[in-house]
Amino acid sequence: MVTKPRTSGLTALALAVGAGLAAGAAQAQDKGTVHLAYVEWSSEVASTNVMRAVLEQAGYEVDMTALSAAAMWQSVATGDADAIVAAWLPTTHEEYMNRVGEDVEDLGPNLDGTKLGLVVPEYTEVDSIAELNEHTDTFNGEIIGIDPGAGLMGLTEDVIDTYDLELDLRSGSGATMTAALANAIANEEDVVVTGWTPHWKFARWDLEYLEDPENVYGGAEQIHTVVRQGLEDDMPEAYAILDAFEWTPEQMGEVMLMNQEEDADPYENAKQWVEENQDVVEEWLNG
Structure with a gap:
């Protein structure tokens, strides 16, 4: 008589766990793709790659597109991009905000102290x-x-x-x-x-x-996060993460300095920074 092998309880458990992980991965993929636009300034290369790494940790696919400042703002206004974390306000990008402000949503500063x-x-x-x-x-x-x-x-x-x-x-x-x-x-x-x-x-x-007693250089600006209209309804979790994103010039400087190394990869550096600063990242993910 031939005895058929039986699946052990341990094997069954492993299969169940594997199925659960596969389902979780499929669910993560179902979250969709977040499109981020940015200008190729060293500060915005750093911040946009960090946000990419954070959104990917939350289960999203992320596309990044480098554009001129004017095209970056226009892409959010038309919905071609979902968000930018590179809006210098109130002065540097004032013209762009005046032009498309009614078609975008300003989530406020992600960095104070420029x-x-x-x-x-x-x-x-x-x-x-x-x-x-x-x-x-x-x-x-x-x-x-x-x-x-x-x-x-x-x-x-x-x-x-x-x-x-x-x-x-x-x-x-x-x-x-x-x-x-x-x-x-x-x-x-x-x-x-x-x-x-x-x-x-x-x-x-x-x-x-150097002190500027005549205040020729003016006061400090902020870098804001700006998203397209409707993002909160379409991707509420991504919207919440973008809304919660806030860091310091010192933290941004750490990433920017990493990007100055020879053969540096800004995306890999961003992932490393995110991994090493999970306490900060968790605040954004739970925002």
Whole structure:
């Protein structure tokens, strides 16, 4: 007589667990795809990849599309993108908000404390823009800037006029600015550069902003999360996560600094940061 093998209780349990996991995976896939748009600024590359990793942890598929600032805002207004976490308000992106504000929903700041100004190493004895003329030789008679068309450069030209500075503004790029900063710090020399927060350089070096008593650079901005109309009804859980997303310039700086490493992969770095900061991430997931 041939005896048929019987499935043991342990095997049956394993099959049941496997079926449960498969069902859970299918359920996660059924959550759909969240489309995120962003501008290729180092800050927004960091934040958008982190949000991608968080939404994927919650079971969503995520698509990311890099666009110009104008196209990014338009994509959310038309519904081609579900969300952006890269809206600089109230000043930098004011024009775009005025244009499409009725077609999008502003969920408020995800980062507070953005800033523009002139930056020096912490060991520099100068504390204020108003003191720069007394130390022109110390700074080789120049301010190290970035791309000539950047809004920050225009503001810095206004600073030179307002304070009647005897330093020349040298244009270049973000990379040449940070290279000059790195070289000066390595040699313990003084240097003054155009700067903004958030930026990875504040995570790498001890730096400080020069005081701006005339307030030419203006006050701080915030980075907001903006979503398309109807997202709350279509994907309430994704909407809640996006609404709860909020972090600090220091946390963003950690990710941005990781992305400066040679052959860095911003997505893999974002996943690593999310894995290492689950206490913060859980607050967003439970938002």
